[in-house]
Amino acid sequence: MGRLILKDISKKFNDFLALENVNFEVEDGEFVCLLGPSGCGKTTILRLAAGLDSPTDGEIFLDGKKIAGTNKECGFVFQEYALFPWRTAKGNIEFGPQVKGCSKEECERISRHYIDLVGLRGFEDHFPHELSGGMKQRVGIARAYANKPKLLLMDEPFGALDAQTRNIMQAELLRIWEKEHISVLFVTHSVDEAVYLADRVVVMSARPGTVKEIFGINLPRPRIRTSPEANALRDAILRSLGSEIKRAASI
Amino acid sequence: MKNSLKILLVVILAILAAGCIGGNKTPQSVSEPINLVKMSGQDMVQRLGTGEIAGFIMWEPYPAIAMTNGYGKPLLYSGQIWKGHPCCVVAYDYNWYKNTTNADEILKRMALVQLKSVEYINNAKETRSPDHEDLIKYTMEFGGMTDPKAANLSLSDVEFVYAPNIADAQTFITRIQDFGIFDSEKWNQSGYKNASDYANALINKSYSDWASQNKNANLTSVALKTPVTIRYAYLVNDIHELPFYVGWKKGWFKDAGINITLSDGTPFQNGAFEMQKGFKSGVVDIGSLGIPPVIIHRINSNDFTIDDTRVEVVAGMNNEGSVIVVGKNITSMKDLSGKTVGYPGPGTIQHVLFLMEADKEGLKVRY
Amino acid sequence: MKVDSGKKGLVINLLSLIGLVVLWHLLVILARENIFNIPFIRLRDVPTPVETWYALIGSLFTKTYGPALTVGILEHTQASLLRVIEGGIIAFIIGVPLGIGIGYSKPIGNVLNPIIEIVRNMPPMAWIPLAVFILVAGGSIFIVFIGTVFPIILNTIHGVKSTDLRLIDAAKTLGASGSQMITKVIIPSAFPSIIAGLRIGLGVGWMAIVAAEMVIRSPIGLGYFIWNMGELGRYPEMVAGMIVIGVIGYIMNISILLLQKRFVKWVD
Numbered sequence: 001m002g003r004l005i006l007k008d009i010s011k012k013f014n015d016f017l018a019l020e021n022v023n024f025e026v027e028d029g030e031f032v033c034l035l036g037p038s039g040c041g042k043t044t045i046l047r048l049a050a051g052l053d054s055p056t057d058g059e060i061f062l063d064g065k066k067i068a069g070t071n072k073e074c075g076f077v078f079q080e081y082a083l084f085p086w087r088t089a090k091g092n093i094e095f096g097p098q099v100k101g102c103s104k105e106e107c108e109r110i111s112r113h114y115i116d117l118v119g120l121r122g123f124e125d126h127f128p129h130e131l132s133g134g135m136k137q138r139v140g141i142a143r144a145y146a147n148k149p150k151l152l153l154m155d156e157p158f159g160a161l162d163a164q165t166r167n168i169m170q171a172e173l174l175r176i177w178e179k180e181h182i183s184v185l186f187v188t189h190s191v192d193e194a195v196y197l198a199d200r201v202v203v204m205s206a207r208p209g210t211v212k213e214i215f216g217i218n219l220p221r222p223r224i225r226t227s228p229e230a231n232a233l234r235d236a237i238l239r240s241l242g243s244e245i246k247r248a249a250s251i
Numbered sequence: 252m253k254n255s256l257k258i259l260l261v262v263i264l265a266i267l268a269a270g271c272i273g274g275n276k277t278p279q280s281v282s283e284p285i286n287l288v289k290m291s292g293q294d295m296v297q298r299l300g301t302g303e304i305a306g307f308i309m310w311e312p313y314p315a316i317a318m319t320n321g322y323g324k325p326l327l328y329s330g331q332i333w334k335g336h337p338c339c340v341v342a343y344d345y346n347w348y349k350n351t352t353n354a355d356e357i358l359k360r361m362a363l364v365q366l367k368s369v370e371y372i373n374n375a376k377e378t379r380s381p382d383h384e385d386l387i388k389y390t391m392e393f394g395g396m397t398d399p400k401a402a403n404l405s406l407s408d409v410e411f412v413y414a415p416n417i418a419d420a421q422t423f424i425t426r427i428q429d430f431g432i433f434d435s436e437k438w439n440q441s442g443y444k445n446a447s448d449y450a451n452a453l454i455n456k457s458y459s460d461w462a463s464q465n466k467n468a469n470l471t472s473v474a475l476k477t478p479v480t481i482r483y484a485y486l487v488n489d490i491h492e493l494p495f496y497v498g499w500k501k502g503w504f505k506d507a508g509i510n511i512t513l514s515d516g517t518p519f520q521n522g523a524f525e526m527q528k529g530f531k532s533g534v535v536d537i538g539s540l541g542i543p544p545v546i547i548h549r550i551n552s553n554d555f556t557i558d559d560t561r562v563e564v565v566a567g568m569n570n571e572g573s574v575i576v577v578g579k580n581i582t583s584m585k586d587l588s589g590k591t592v593g594y595p596g597p598g599t600i601q602h603v604l605f606l607m608e609a610d611k612e613g614l615k616v617r618y
Numbered sequence: 619m620k621v622d623s624g625k626k627g628l629v630i631n632l633l634s635l636i637g638l639v640v641l642w643h644l645l646v647i648l649a650r651e652n653i654f655n656i657p658f659i660r661l662r663d664v665p666t667p668v669e670t671w672y673a674l675i676g677s678l679f680t681k682t683y684g685p686a687l688t689v690g691i692l693e694h695t696q697a698s699l700l701r702v703i704e705g706g707i708i709a710f711i712i713g714v715p716l717g718i719g720i721g722y723s724k725p726i727g728n729v730l731n732p733i734i735e736i737v738r739n740m741p742p743m744a745w746i747p748l749a750v751f752i753l754v755a756g757g758s759i760f761i762v763f764i765g766t767v768f769p770i771i772l773n774t775i776h777g778v779k780s781t782d783l784r785l786i787d788a789a790k791t792l793g794a795s796g797s798q799m800i801t802k803v804i805i806p807s808a809f810p811s812i813i814a815g816l817r818i819g820l821g822v823g824w825m826a827i828v829a830a831e832m833v834i835r836s837p838i839g840l841g842y843f844i845w846n847m848g849e850l851g852r853y854p855e856m857v858a859g860m861i862v863i864g865v866i867g868y869i870m871n872i873s874i875l876l877l878q879k880r881f882v883k884w885v886d
Binding site for chain 1: 794807
């Protein structure tokens, strides 16, 4: 469950070639981070996987099913949270179950489960504007999970958070992921974050975006952010990424 | 959010329901008041024709026009409401009077022309009269009519007079008081002891007396030595004021040494406008209008130390001459209950007459 | 208008109102004593605040003088308000769906936008002759409708168009269908805008109703009242009616603001 395959993906916006021949997979239950210089099309890949856009060339499969139109089997977590401001935390989490037509009791049960899971108990009835950034993203994650997706697409979900909250949220995310075990495709531009979170890191090249290198990370979790192995990996990824950033800057 | 939307919906529905109840509560019971609604004479004729109003009370020629068009029938002539009631009068502005040295002489000649015009009209009303055709022409011009039949009909129920009547003015004052049209506070401040006191202050009979003493005099022989110019005002298409028009068109004012220019705003839509936009604004020296506006605006004026709404009556114009005209299915005043009736405006003679008739029949009128 | 919530602000607010009344009184008195007058205004005819107050108290309730029913300010206010509410409800029922349609669908927008752009630039007052001469009934309500519907439509369009695209994406990935998108995302998101449109619209409607009532044939309504009183030369009652019109308009505005606060808790 939750195997994503991107096959020869290209994406053109008018005349601008954003992605060219992107090929990679997210295995069932795997945590994959997408790294790359700004504007290399990381977010575009997520949108393609979610079916919010369609590729100009190539195909995307989730569990062998070709994605055409909005992919309702994936959960999307946005950098700016994208919570419904007129719904409480609980209301946001119940959105997915509600549009699917779950009964009131079922919605309640689901939201209670995920509120507990992301540690939002006591904040159920708060509106988004009453919550801190970290809290909002907990709601965002719970809302995505509550929809029972096969795949979680996360677009720099912690990008807007301060460093400390960010670290906490990363740990929290891993805890939740280990419990629910749903595949994750996670966009970030923090190498640190990628090394801490991912099973594999896909490094992308700049315009047009394509897969440059893939790093497997076999370190056991919870990882020590400053362990020699982590440092070595970070160096390798940074080197791969660094040349791309330079190239992107010179384009 | 869902709940608040629901609540809002309920509120809106509740208001809607309230609105519907409000909109439906016009049962046609006898106790429903008659609604008097202000409109122009032309509008009255047209709306009676389309059935939007059940009737109207208006000065001639509008009743005659409505009747000759077959839009309505007379329910009551104003002479049936009050036999021989006074209607339009000639009045002068008191500020003009104070600032004009030979004002008395001017007013005497105004009254004399009025007398001669009234006598001319009364003779020419006879179809055998050699002047009849001319009179009908004047009537159609002044009344804005195209149908000589309507002109004849409109003249038939107007009684033209030149002498003002103090006793009848007093009756008007009393009725206006009864009907709450005066500001009672203002009446107390005005300094008039009673209706008779006020009527006597308002009407000056000396000019019409002079005119009747000199009724056989030739106008040119009594003409003012130096001609004067008078800014004159009258009401739109009001056949009651035909004596002015005849005197003007015949050149009799000029013969008496009075040049007539029409004031700013003439013709006025009703007496209230002539009082406020004419006399009070100081653009009218002498004008013709219904007697109730003259009575009302002096009292409702804000300040009795100045004379801007003080006008005095020199001569009469006419008695009677208004008609309650009604459409189909109306045979009595009671039938007008809960219905809409056109009238020329609050405080007009037609307003007061209508209230008098309603009073007789025990009906209520909302205006 | 927002009243300062602080005590000091409230005092200043009150003082400003008192100042206006004092200035008004002074101007009238000075004109009546022939000391000072503003040219082209018959200030001496303006009632003093005290005269106006007594006129207000004296004309609040409907009175009967023999056959004559002199309708009180309260009944006139009720009639005018009812017209505004009825016209406003019709405008809301028609304006909101139209606004959603235009804002959400390009083809609908292309068809309706030119029409709305022309018609909305005809002020409600410009419709009064039509209401007088062509409409047989409901003229005043129609004028309110014209005044109210366009602010509602335009604000609804604005609300719909400014719906956060990420919210639409989020709802899509969460499985919302087209109609669920409208009911569960577009409408709630546009709701504050819609209410703002209603508030502006009712303000315009209130102005329009007063103008319409002076012309449209009905013996009841505040516009009718002030015109009638003016025509009778009863200026204290006329000015009292004008003040009531202002106060009611203010109360309407404030109550919708409060309603909005009550129902839209999520806007910071």
